[in-house]
Amino acid sequence: MAAAFKKLYRYLAPDAAKEEDGRDKWPSRASFILAAMGGAVGLGNLLRYPSVVFANNGLQWFIPYFIALFFLGIPVLILEISLGQAYRGSVVVAFNGIHKHTKGVGLAVIMTGFAVASYYVPILAWIMHYFRCSFRRTLPWTGRGEDFYLIDVIANPDPITPEIGYVQHTGRGLVGETVGWCAFMWFLVWLSMYKGVGMTGRVVYVTMGLPVVIMIIILGRSVSLDNARQGILLYVGEWHSEKLGQGQIWQAAAGQIFFSIGVGFGYFTSYASYNSRFANTVQDSLIIAFSNSAYEVIAAFAVFGVIGFLGYEPGDPSVSLSTFTVGFLTYPLAIAEMPGAPVWAVLFFLTLALLGLSSAFALIESFVTLICDSQLGQRTPRTIISTTVVVIAFLLSLLYCSRFGFYLLDAVDTWINNLCLVFVVWAECVAASTLYRYKDAVIQVGGIAYWIHSFGYILSMVLGVAVGHAAGPSAGAGVGFGIFIVSNAVAVILGKSPMTPAPRFFGKNPWLSKLWWLAFYPVNQLRRDLNLIVATGNKWKIPVAWSIIIRYITPPILAIIVSFAYPAFYQQRQDPLHIAAFMMAHLIMIITAVGFIVPRWFDVFIPLEKLHEGADMYTPTHGMATAHSMGVHDDHEKGHGVADKVSPSTSLT
Numbered sequence: 001m002a003a004a005f006k007k008l009y010r011y012l013a014p015d016a017a018k019e020e021d022g023r024d025k026w027p028s029r030a031s032f033i034l035a036a037m038g039g040a041v042g043l044g045n046l047l048r049y050p051s052v053v054f055a056n057n058g059l060q061w062f063i064p065y066f067i068a069l070f071f072l073g074i075p076v077l078i079l080e081i082s083l084g085q086a087y088r089g090s091v092v093v094a095f096n097g098i099h100k101h102t103k104g105v106g107l108a109v110i111m112t113g114f115a116v117a118s119y120y121v122p123i124l125a126w127i128m129h130y131f132r133c134s135f136r137r138t139l140p141w142t143g144r145g146e147d148f149y150l151i152d153v154i155a156n157p158d159p160i161t162p163e164i165g166y167v168q169h170t171g172r173g174l175v176g177e178t179v180g181w182c183a184f185m186w187f188l189v190w191l192s193m194y195k196g197v198g199m200t201g202r203v204v205y206v207t208m209g210l211p212v213v214i215m216i217i218i219l220g221r222s223v224s225l226d227n228a229r230q231g232i233l234l235y236v237g238e239w240h241s242e243k244l245g246q247g248q249i250w251q252a253a254a255g256q257i258f259f260s261i262g263v264g265f266g267y268f269t270s271y272a273s274y275n276s277r278f279a280n281t282v283q284d285s286l287i288i289a290f291s292n293s294a295y296e297v298i299a300a301f302a303v304f305g306v307i308g309f310l311g312y313e314p315g316d317p318s319v320s321l322s323t324f325t326v327g328f329l330t331y332p333l334a335i336a337e338m339p340g341a342p343v344w345a346v347l348f349f350l351t352l353a354l355l356g357l358s359s360a361f362a363l364i365e366s367f368v369t370l371i372c373d374s375q376l377g378q379r380t381p382r383t384i385i386s387t388t389v390v391v392i393a394f395l396l397s398l399l400y401c402s403r404f405g406f407y408l409l410d411a412v413d414t415w416i417n418n419l420c421l422v423f424v425v426w427a428e429c430v431a432a433s434t435l436y437r438y439k440d441a442v443i444q445v446g447g448i449a450y451w452i453h454s455f456g457y458i459l460s461m462v463l464g465v466a467v468g469h470a471a472g473p474s475a476g477a478g479v480g481f482g483i484f485i486v487s488n489a490v491a492v493i494l495g496k497s498p499m500t501p502a503p504r505f506f507g508k509n510p511w512l513s514k515l516w517w518l519a520f521y522p523v524n525q526l527r528r529d530l531n532l533i534v535a536t537g538n539k540w541k542i543p544v545a546w547s548i549i550i551r552y553i554t555p556p557i558l559a560i561i562v563s564f565a566y567p568a569f570y571q572q573r574q575d576p577l578h579i580a581a582f583m584m585a586h587l588i589m590i591i592t593a594v595g596f597i598v599p600r601w602f603d604v605f606i607p608l609e610k611l612h613e614g615a616d617m618y619t620p621t622h623g624m625a626t627a628h629s630m631g632v633h634d635d636h637e638k639g640h641g642v643a644d645k646v647s648p649s650t651s652l653t
Helices: 002-012 029-040 043-055 059-087 091-098 100-133 145-154 176-193 197-222 228-236 241-245 247-261 267-272 281-310 323-336 341-373 382-401 405-435 438-445 447-471 473-494 504-508 510-519 521-534 544-552 554-563 565-570 576-597 599-605 608-614 624-630
Strands: none
Touching: 029 197, 029 267, 029 281, 029 341, 043 247, 043 281, 043 323, 043 341, 059 091, 059 241, 059 247, 059 267, 059 281, 059 405, 059 521, 059 544, 059 554, 091 100, 091 267, 091 341, 091 405, 091 599, 091 608, 100 145, 100 176, 100 323, 100 341, 100 382, 100 405, 100 576, 100 599, 145 323, 176 197, 176 341, 176 382, 197 281, 197 341, 228 281, 241 247, 247 281, 247 405, 247 554, 267 341, 281 323, 281 521, 323 341, 341 382, 382 405, 405 447, 405 521, 405 544, 405 554, 405 565, 405 576, 438 447, 438 510, 438 521, 447 473, 447 510, 447 554, 473 510, 504 510, 510 521, 521 544, 544 554, 554 565, 576 599
């Protein structure tokens, strides 16, 4: 009996296989893709997306949506997955490979994901409360949807908002059922990842496969409801071209792609570090991105069927859809009116719980990988590390299970997502495209020229959005482009003639050659070096266009998005919970600056054998594999790059 139980345990919770370098690896490519999709596809796809589309209804929505997908979501996703696969370590290890001064960016990304995980699981606890109540013959929220949600589930008294002074949150103590379900969901999170990717690779077939099947069933029921056609026409049967001239729809589409695809939390880089070293990264990234969008676009038909059934119309002041109202009010109220309501309620909330679970253990995985890859963690079993991290996360989650927890969760969610998350992804793009092998450019054109260009590049975004808010979008764009053009012109004039000519068109003129070294070399060389890993054999290459997008399109978009957070805080400045969450977001953001100023403080998170990967080396235009074989290093530092295990004869791409 014991032997049979042990055999079953090993089958359900296998140890992870090992790659040649001794690192754990996924059981299969499908396991990695499903796990990454599990992180991307979550409550935002099923609940947030329909609420955003409802406010911008019509086919014209898909124009800014797909533009944002190709210029914001996919480029950053390729960056994060490629870095994880190339450097085979946590996000801090990956950004140490970019440059030793960017370790703080990696840690800020991980802490952002951990902060989200701490309040994400309490949301799943509310879902499980609904799930438990779904087994009753008469659903308890029938005819009292808002009261059931706010009084029975959330159980937070309304705050007192005086005309003068700070908002007072009078709730004290914990909500018992929320605590219980929170503990249960954290146990499932631990169970899904405590042994590593061997275990997670099995779990994701359930947490991703089952929600797809159930959603197809729910979709069929929703579109067959009375008047469902009217709701679906709101989604894809109307065209409002005038909305494309408004900034709201573009901001909403960029925000939805950004929050939905899940970049900036660290789990894509962490998961990719367990890939085979030469996996097809670009193809995998596209599969994940398109699957994520396909799920939310198709699932929205179910929600819009319900919207038609309930008779909701955009522009009706009595109708306000948000992530929470769709999940806890709109859909449950519609289910209560369906024949066989308990069955549909069970299926709906089970789908939400499974999607949320896969996102929760993805969020916590980046923190576990950070500890496992650290110098201390390499001497500690993963089971102990996973257990410790989950217990700490559960204790932090208790704050959101309190009788003021709903308002704290709303505050933290607002500022982590709208401010901190956008900022750390902006920092990822800027750091990777500015500091990677920048020493090559400095020696070619001079340090003064390079830093004038880099300072102007960042200042153009910062002052551009600041002036845009103060004096209008046109003035902001003028200031931003003006600073960028002037700084580049000054840098080119002051720069010395490069010893190594720029390629192709830029090499025909000494001024253009200097511009290429200043404006394009670091990010283009990052692409070339990553391709030595991710594009071996017949695998897809990272295209040249990616370098331009990740440098000159994605960061300005993110800078604009993050700038909207500060005016929004002014409206919440009297709420202590929002003040605390606002400060928390900035503490995480400050980690990037601390890592830049004192990078050695974060060396503890880097395995000793990988510390040298952040060292400067001077090998202009050569891929890291070629450079390593040449043995040419700056200041005699023995730096290695992402491709130090590729054959020295590998051609540059």
